Amino acid sequence: MIRPRAVTAVAAGAAALALAGCGSTASPESSSGGAAARISVSDPYIPLPPSPDAAAGYLTLHNSGGSADRLLRVASPDARSVTMHRSTTASMEPLESLTVPAHGSAAFSRGADHLMIMGLDDRPRVGRTVELDLTFAASGTITVKVPIQPVAYRPPGAGN
Amino acid sequence: MTRTTSPERSRRIAAATALALAAALALGACGSSSPGPAGQQAAVVRTSGDSPYQGTTLTQPFRKPDLVLTDTAGKRFSLREQTAGKPVLLYFGYTSCPDVCPTTMGDIAVAMQKLPAAERDKVQVVFVSTDPRRDTPQRLRSWLASFDSRFIGLTGDLEQVKKAAKPLGILVEDPVVNKDGSVTSTHGAQVLAFLPSDDRAHILYLSQSSVQVFTHDLPLLAKGVQP
Numbered sequence: 001m002i003r004p005r006a007v008t009a010v011a012a013g014a015a016a017l018a019l020a021g022c023g024s025t026a027s028p029e030s031s032s033g034g035a036a037a038r039i040s041v042s043d044p045y046i047p048l049p050p051s052p053d054a055a056a057g058y059l060t061l062h063n064s065g066g067s068a069d070r071l072l073r074v075a076s077p078d079a080r081s082v083t084m085h086r087s088t089t090a091s092m093e094p095l096e097s098l099t100v101p102a103h104g105s106a107a108f109s110r111g112a113d114h115l116m117i118m119g120l121d122d123r124p125r126v127g128r129t130v131e132l133d134l135t136f137a138a139s140g141t142i143t144v145k146v147p148i149q150p151v152a153y154r155p156p157g158a159g160n
Numbered sequence: 161m162t163r164t165t166s167p168e169r170s171r172r173i174a175a176a177t178a179l180a181l182a183a184a185l186a187l188g189a190c191g192s193s194s195p196g197p198a199g200q201q202a203a204v205v206r207t208s209g210d211s212p213y214q215g216t217t218l219t220q221p222f223r224k225p226d227l228v229l230t231d232t233a234g235k236r237f238s239l240r241e242q243t244a245g246k247p248v249l250l251y252f253g254y255t256s257c258p259d260v261c262p263t264t265m266g267d268i269a270v271a272m273q274k275l276p277a278a279e280r281d282k283v284q285v286v287f288v289s290t291d292p293r294r295d296t297p298q299r300l301r302s303w304l305a306s307f308d309s310r311f312i313g314l315t316g317d318l319e320q321v322k323k324a325a326k327p328l329g330i331l332v333e334d335p336v337v338n339k340d341g342s343v344t345s346t347h348g349a350q351v352l353a354f355l356p357s358d359d360r361a362h363i364l365y366l367s368q369s370s371v372q373v374f375t376h377d378l379p380l381l382a383k384g385v386q387p
């Protein structure tokens with residue numbers, strides 16, 4: 001997991017984390033001294049939506065860099081809109097951004113933070129992919145092709 | 161993360177979750193994780209691990225609500241009359257719900273698929289719309305068919321739905337149409353299991369209950385095993 005040349009970055013990242021604290025809304029991605037955020041995406045999927053106008057997208061963001069980054073917005077050429085939401089006890093609320101901590105991860109997952117995808121262009125079906133363009137504060141835009149999976153799909157190893 | 165959670169551990173987790181739920185209910189607010197004072201709600205759930213069910217056992221079972229709505233064929237459907245003496249899973253939700261509703265219905269559908277056919281036919285899964293203005297019988301039928309064509313969908317008077325949900329501890333509010341045209345409905349996302357013996361809800365499944373919990377409990381519910 002840890003590349004040899006990343007050892008000093010780990011130490012810097014730990015310091016940044018300690019300063020940033022839990023739930024901080026500061027922008028640690030701009031803090032000096034930390035190595036740049038390095039974002040990758042795993043396990044992206046869209047369950048086949050039972051209703052054509054409201055799909056959900058799930059994926060995990062990994063940051064192997066020494067600075068946190070924030071996902072600011074998500075767009076798709078294949079859908080009318082993509083918004084970030086957080087499911088609460090009895091409802092859901094818009095999510096302004098999602099922080100991916102240095103040397104950590106953040107996830108959109110079922111029943112929690114999720115992407116709400118409205119107005120998918122084509123009639124969705126299992127096996128098709130949907131492009132999502134994820135724009136981060138520091139890392140720019142990362143494009144992922146997200147496969148549509150069966151309605152009750154969960155990625156392997158998702159726990160439940 | 162671990163896949164080898166023992167039933168005993170699951171029950172303890174369920175009990176802890178139930179306590180947290182009771183606290184949240186007592187406070188009437190979401191997002192609080194501090195245990196509230198032991199109020200009335202805390203007495204509603206059993207915390208000992210002697211139930212064969214992995215869902216949360218209600219020590220004061222809920223009566224089945226007197227809901228008379230329209231089913232997906234457009235016909236009058238009385239919940240009490242038409243599900244009397246049958247094991248029932250009851251859920252309140254809406255079809256424009258992107259995350260929690262399809263996840264819960266999908267998990268139940270997966271667990272139902274694992275039941276032997278004879279037991280599967282006994283269990284009635286009932287989805288009550290909290291957005292009846294948009295959830296027409298036709299729309300409900302096509303939405304539910306994505307999971308299991310046997311699932312029963314009910315829609316109709318929202319005031320009646322709210323009144324039925326309240327004594328079950330399930331909050332239902334008027335849906336809100338957002339600026340982007342999306343609809344947000346506030347609805348308690350727990351699933352209630354009614355036993356065939358007395359038509360009362362004895363088991364509660366919190367939102368985020370796993371497929372494994374439903375898979376474990378549905379055969380018990382189908383047989384009418386007492387908690």
